[in-house]
Amino acid sequence: MPSDKSKLAQLSPFELKDELIKLASSVENRLMLNAGRGNPNFLATIPRHGFWRLGLFAMREAERSFTYLPEGVGGFPRLAGIEDRFEIYYREHATTPGMRFLARCVSYVRDQLGLDASQFLYEMCEGILACNYPVPDRMLKLSEQIVARYIREEMIGAHPFVGHFDLFATEGGTAAMTYIFNTLRENRLLGPGDTIALGLPIFTPYIEIPELNDYQLKTVHIEADPANGWQYSKAEIDKLRDPAVKAFFLVNPSNPPSVKMSEESLAQIAEIAKARPDLIILTDDVYGTFADDFTSLFAIAPHNTILVYSYSKYFGATGWRLGVIATHEDNVLDRAIAALPEKTKKELDKRYASITTDPRGLKFIDRLVADSRTVALNHTAGLSTPQQVQMVLFSLFSLMDTEQDYKAAMKRLIRSRERALYREIGITPERDANEVGYYTLLDLEILGAKAYGKPFVEWLLKSVNPSELLFELAKESGVVLLPGRGFGAQHPSGRVSLANLNETDYEKIGRAARGLIERYHAKFLKKKSGK
The missing domain is CATH 3.40.640.10 (Type I PLP-dependent aspartate aminotransferase-like (Major domain))
Known part of the structure; x- marks a missing residue:
């Protein structure tokens, strides 16, 4: 563990994370599990496909100008007839990823939002080509x-x-x-x-x-x-x-x-x-x-x-x-x-x-x-x-996702990971209608008390600085969590992001957290017996 923990305690949890990562990565050929950062490991693919397909259409629009120059020079899109040209483009590429989504966007903007489809296509083409300053500057x-x-x-x-x-x-x-x-x-x-x-x-x-x-x-x-x-x-x-x-x-x-x-x-x-x-x-x-x-x-x-x-x-x-x-x-x-x-x-x-x-x-x-x-x-x-x-x-x-299928999938994904984590810790989290589940706090007082009772928790909090437990978890198990107190939480805890690892990884984190508590409980029993 780092020698000067008092200095590390002053760091933002996001900077402290780097020290924990060093420890977690110190054992050769061991998988480091960084659950300390909220960057998700999932992403929305359909609107990204739409972005790239839109870019190709916008390039075709740009290349309608200055075609007499052989050096690869294009011009700005043209508003007149752009909706008709998009319809032709859609028919040519209807089966390619993102094309159907783009066509639905144009229809939704026109038919549901009551906006001008040609103006929309023009703004999107000019925007994706990045050929003009943002005007208006607050937002297009x-x-x-x-x-x-x-x-x-x-x-x-x-x-x-x-x-x-x-x-x-x-x-x-x-x-x-x-x-x-x-x-x-x-x-x-x-x-x-x-x-x-x-x-x-x-x-x-x-x-x-x-x-x-x-x-x-x-x-x-x-x-x-x-x-x-x-x-x-x-x-x-x-x-x-x-x-x-x-x-x-x-x-x-x-x-x-x-x-x-x-x-x-x-x-x-x-x-x-x-x-x-x-x-x-x-x-x-x-x-x-x-x-x-x-x-x-x-x-x-x-x-x-x-x-x-x-x-x-x-x-x-x-x-x-x-x-x-x-x-x-x-x-x-x-x-x-x-x-x-x-x-x-x-x-x-x-x-x-x-x-x-x-x-x-x-x-x-x-x-x-x-x-x-x-x-x-x-x-x-x-x-x-x-x-x-x-x-x-x-x-x-x-x-356009009126059935909220994407949202349901996101919720299902992170909540399944939460269940896997707590299942391996050995407890069942109490479900709250207001809980979102993107993160969870592994609260040392709550987990320790549920596992071994209040006397054990009181001894643990007097014996060990909670941040030392995070360093020990990183060193012994390769698991990186952020300190809850760095976010203003009053109880000693570690923040687990449920978004950035796979379900099997959260099972490993749960086992590592349980193992840490078990090791300290063994020390508690030894101290209690006077051995």
């Missing part, structure tokens, strides 16, 4: 409408939602987080010494970013209770009533417990948001598409809430870096900017004067776009257009 026009329909379907569902919302396409959820923190600071909505609330456990950067010298924010913790299915108690949520708390950041479903917020908690937060129209809420809902009957806080309290969504996990697209930020057209952020002191408004007028003649009319979400390129480069802002095309195809794939 029809792409935003299609992705908005997907967000409405998956994050809002049947919940009543009045009004429209805007989208900003970003380089994944991580860029969305970076942009939001930065623009909140630049527009004086959050400043050094201000207090924000964090719903714990939470994705580690939400804990680490406020502490950076850039922000220097104070944090109040809204603690989820593992004994209550990782839900927030009413008393914890009531901390948001304090007017000193300017913002509330959470991941829903949670990371790493992987549990969606209960309807009671959603309703309580919505009631607080109504009583506190100044409260800013940021909800990161990347795992919402794995949940049953998911409803986002964005649906419940839309005027207070910034929604962050990433396509990375559900579609197996971490390398694509596809995410969106959504804000309601009538939101707390724009109101807060309008209420800033005149001196501050003048400073912000100067900041944004180079991109608009009406800086005070610039919406928060458009400030995000400008700030993402340090304002001066606003004219080249925006997510790359091929990324936006793939985002659109993922969205249409899900929207």
Whole structure:
């Protein structure tokens, strides 16, 4: 094990993972099982086939221009007649992978969404060819409408939602987080010494970013209770009533417990948001598409809430870096900017004067776009257009899957892995309707108590640092887990991703975890007997 564990304890769990991997890989010819990272080992194939087939059609469109030049020069697609040319292309390639899906996309966009099919094909061809800057820079026009329909379907569902919302396409959820923190600071909505609330456990950067010298924010913790299915108690949520708390950041479903917020908690937060129209809420809902009957806080309290969504996990697209930020057209952020002191408004007028003649009319979400390129480069802002095309195809794939077959397959896959893990540990996990199962926390207190009783757990926690157990598991069994405490979990635990390994691997992890507990129980008995 590493000699200086005190220094390692200060590392982010994602950096600590590298040290665990070194240990797990130290034994020659032993399979290292890294369940520490959430990158899925599955991906959506149909919309990817559609992407490549669309690319070939777009190339044919490009090669209709400048054909007199022999040097391989093409031009932009042409709008006139593009739908007819696509129909011819479809008939020629109807049996090739992705072609049928593309044809269904065109039909769905035209017949179900009421959008112009020719304009859609033109935007997709120009986008996949990447021959023009992203215009509009926040998101391509029809792409935003299609992705908005997907967000409405998956994050809002049947919940009543009045009004429209805007989208900003970003380089994944991580860029969305970076942009939001930065623009909140630049527009004086959050400043050094201000207090924000964090719903714990939470994705580690939400804990680490406020502490950076850039922000220097104070944090109040809204603690989820593992004994209550990782839900927030009413008393914890009531901390948001304090007017000193300017913002509330959470991941829903949670990371790493992987549990969606209960309807009671959603309703309580919505009631607080109504009583506190100044409260800013940021909800990161990347795992919402794995949940049953998911409803986002964005649906419940839309005027207070910034929604962050990433396509990375559900579609197996971490390398694509596809995410969106959504804000309601009538939101707390724009109101807060309008209420800033005149001196501050003048400073912000100067900041944004180079991109608009009406800086005070610039919406928060458009400030995000400008700030993402340090304002001066606003004219080249925006997510790359091929990324936006793939985002659109993922969205249409899900929207057209009216029987939700893909979603059912994803749920079935990760929940089967969860059963295999706990079966080998030797316990049956209690099924919770709010549980999502993308991750699971192997809680040392709970597992040890179920296996050998509370006295053993009390001895174990006094005798061994929980992080040392993770190093021992890596060294002895080649299994890598991330420390739950790095995500703000209060109990000693290890996070297991149920997305990135095969079922047989989770059986091995379960046996390794059980073996570790058994070895320490043997030490406990020896200590108890005085031998």
